[in-house]
Amino acid sequence: MLFLLLICSGLRAQAQDIPFIRKETLQQWLNADTDTVYVLNFWATWCAPCVEELPAFEKLNQEYAPKKVKVVLISTDFKRNVESKVKPFVKRKKLQSQVVFMDEPNPNHWVNMVSPEWSGALPATLVIARRKNALLFFEKQLNFEALQEALRPILQP
Amino acid sequence: MKKATALLLLFSMAFAAMSFLPANTGGGYKVGDTAQDFSLVNVKGKQVSLAGIKNAKGYIVVFTCNHCPYAKAYEQRIIELHKKYAPLGFPVVAINSNDKDVQPQDSYDNMKKLAKKKKYPFNYVYDETQEIARAYGATRTPHVYVLDKDRVVRYIGAIDDNSEDPATAKEHYVASAVDALLAGKDVATKETKAIGCGIKWKK
Numbered sequence: 001m002l003f004l005l006l007i008c009s010g011l012r013a014q015a016q017d018i019p020f021i022r023k024e025t026l027q028q029w030l031n032a033d034t035d036t037v038y039v040l041n042f043w044a045t046w047c048a049p050c051v052e053e054l055p056a057f058e059k060l061n062q063e064y065a066p067k068k069v070k071v072v073l074i075s076t077d078f079k080r081n082v083e084s085k086v087k088p089f090v091k092r093k094k095l096q097s098q099v100v101f102m103d104e105p106n107p108n109h110w111v112n113m114v115s116p117e118w119s120g121a122l123p124a125t126l127v128i129a130r131r132k133n134a135l136l137f138f139e140k141q142l143n144f145e146a147l148q149e150a151l152r153p154i155l156q157p
Numbered sequence: 158m159k160k161a162t163a164l165l166l167l168f169s170m171a172f173a174a175m176s177f178l179p180a181n182t183g184g185g186y187k188v189g190d191t192a193q194d195f196s197l198v199n200v201k202g203k204q205v206s207l208a209g210i211k212n213a214k215g216y217i218v219v220f221t222c223n224h225c226p227y228a229k230a231y232e233q234r235i236i237e238l239h240k241k242y243a244p245l246g247f248p249v250v251a252i253n254s255n256d257k258d259v260q261p262q263d264s265y266d267n268m269k270k271l272a273k274k275k276k277y278p279f280n281y282v283y284d285e286t287q288e289i290a291r292a293y294g295a296t297r298t299p300h301v302y303v304l305d306k307d308r309v310v311r312y313i314g315a316i317d318d319n320s321e322d323p324a325t326a327k328e329h330y331v332a333s334a335v336d337a338l339l340a341g342k343d344v345a346t347k348e349t350k351a352i353g354c355g356i357k358w359k360k
Contacts, residue, residue, distance in 0.1 A: 044352075046225075047355075048260070049355065076352045078226070078321045105318065105321065106318040106319065106328075107315075107320075107350055108315065108351065111352070119297060120296075120352045121297035121353055121356070122354060123355070
């Protein structure tokens with residue numbers, strides 16, 4: 001967890017850096033004993049509905065930061081495209097949420113970890129609220145209202 | 158891993174009542190179900206049904222499309238699967254179920270162009286109503302269903318374990334499933350998951 005926090009905080013300084021994560025990192029997010037609510041969004045630069053919903057996640061990350069909500073945008077682009085496509089995209093869109101690259105060639109090893117309900121289709125979003133023992137999974141495009149709606153019961157004191 | 162699974166279970170049980178269900182999962186076939194046949198138009202304007210394919214010992218049904226980078230990455234591998242297994246009785250039938258209004262690149266005309274350009278040796282058919290994708294439970298492209306001759310689903314999932322780089326793929330799930338069926342054996346890996354483009358449902 002500490003390792004994760006280090007990665008996260010280290011990132012802010014150089015916003016265009018995209019760390020590579022493995023399934024162990026997902027595991028840490030799932031297990032982390034924290035009152036931070038993680039919103040993991042699985043996306044790709046070429047995925048039109050993913051790109052469409054990004055502003056909602058950016059807005060959530062910004063407006064809900066005081067409520068300890070943290071958005072992580074997990075790119076599932078091809079590895080060879082991280083430098084040529086993902087980085088320029090993140091820069092062009094001025095993404096403020098943390099962007100990481102899922103460096104696992106075989107999704108069969110980690111898709112079920114995210115949710116047994118996930119077929120692997122993009123976009124997909126997992127909300128982890130460890131202290132509330134809540135996991136919410138969505139295999140569909142979301143908007144800001146839907147995200148707010150999903151978080152409302154979780155963020156109630 | 159075990160801990161995570163237990164945790165996931167706990168979480169899902171605790172929050173089952175909240176019923177935040179995803180939109181397009183839950184339905185569709187599981188391994189062991191009998192898949193429905195269909196009659197869909199191929200890129201040559203001909204109606205294609207599984208029953209109409211002569212001498213088939215089974216079918217490799219691939220939900221795919223024109224535009225998706227994952228579908229493109231697997232295109233050559235789908236062609237090769239057909240070239241290898243059609244003569245052995247397991248032809249590929251590729252189905253495009255994407256809505257052309259949501260993704261114009263996946264229109265029937267563009268299917269025709271692509272099939273011609275890439276010389277698709279298999280039937281590439283158009284599921285315009287999306288009825289077949291819904292019946293099968295396909296959610297992404299590519300999404301493969303290996304059926305035996307009685308249309309019993311014997312494998313659901315990815316073609317292999319590396320979409321980006323065929324050369325480093327270690328597990329060839331579809332090929333292994335078909336090999337097993339040809340040898341009269343049980344399929345070892347019956348289900349896998351992969352990242353793919355979500356099927357573009359009508360709005």
